[in-house]
Amino acid sequence: MNKPAFPTVPQRLGLYPVVDSVEWIERLLGAGVRTIQLRIKDKHDDDVEGDIVAAIKLSQQYQARLFINDYWRLAIKHRAYGVHLGQEDMDVANLDAIRDAGLRLGLSTHDNMEMDRALMARPSYIALGHVFPTNTKQMPSAPQGLAQLAAHIKTLGDYPTVAIGGISIERVPSVLKTGVGGVAVVSAITQAADWRAATVQLLELVGAGDE
Ligand SMILES: Cc1ncc(COP(=O)(O)OP(=O)(O)O)c(N)n1
Numbered sequence: 001m002n003k004p005a006f007p008t009v010p011q012r013l014g015l016y017p018v019v020d021s022v023e024w025i026e027r028l029l030g031a032g033v034r035t036i037q038l039r040i041k042d043k044h045d046d047d048v049e050g051d052i053v054a055a056i057k058l059s060q061q062y063q064a065r066l067f068i069n070d071y072w073r074l075a076i077k078h079r080a081y082g083v084h085l086g087q088e089d090m091d092v093a094n095l096d097a098i099r100d101a102g103l104r105l106g107l108s109t110h111d112n113m114e115m116d117r118a119l120m121a122r123p124s125y126i127a128l129g130h131v132f133p134t135n136t137k138q139m140p141s142a143p144q145g146l147a148q149l150a151a152h153i154k155t156l157g158d159y160p161t162v163a164i165g166g167i168s169i170e171r172v173p174s175v176l177k178t179g180v181g182g183v184a185v186v187s188a189i190t191q192a193a194d195w196r197a198a199t200v201q202l203l204e205l206v207g208a209g210d211e
Pocket residue numbers: 018037039069070084085086087089106108127128129137162164184
């Protein structure tokens with residue numbers, strides 16, 4: 001397996017909440033999360049720039065790894081730790097510009113073909129999903145399930161990986177058994193009756209990632 005051409009991330013990114021506001025970023029960094037993503041959908045660059053700047057500032061204060069979803073130009077402009085992109089995003093984003101600016105890159109994959117395509121870009125990590133059914137994002141494909149996830153992780157060897165999609169606290173131990181290095185969650189935290197307790201539990205199970 002080729003090594004990443006983008007700047008590297010730790011083998012284990014640990015618990016990786018994906019959230020849609022600066023308020024969530026602040027809460028979760030304060031609770032000990034060290035890998036996080038700001039995922040605001042379908043807004044004009046001008047309408048998200050302030051949030052991106054604020055989130056990056058917080059991530060620097062907490063020495064955390066902040067990935068900006070989709071808004072790769074703003075991530076470069078304000079020097080985020082990294083960018084997360086999906087397969088369609090790859091068609092329009094300038095990956096060379098992201099790499100040349102020294103930002104890490106995470107790419108989404110849903111099957112073998114997408115994994116091969118993503119690996120050609122040699123990103124910092126490969127995200128694999130959705131593992132289980134999810135209500136958070138409309139997915140055109142079926143969930144890949146644990147067996148497929150485990151097979152993909154095996155193929156990827158020591159390439160940094162993240163699992164996403166329908167991962168509840170109860171499902172975390174089985175997801176970790178696949179050897180995945182990062183566990184990305186939305187609703188397990190943001191829809192929890194007690195987000196703080198859920199975050200503590202998830203951090204205990206997954207860890208905050210390697211330094
Ligand atoms: C860690 C992680 N994995 C997958 C995604 C999904 O990205 P994408 O397919 O581009 O879809 P949107 O999130 O942009 O709707 C992600 N954001 N993070």
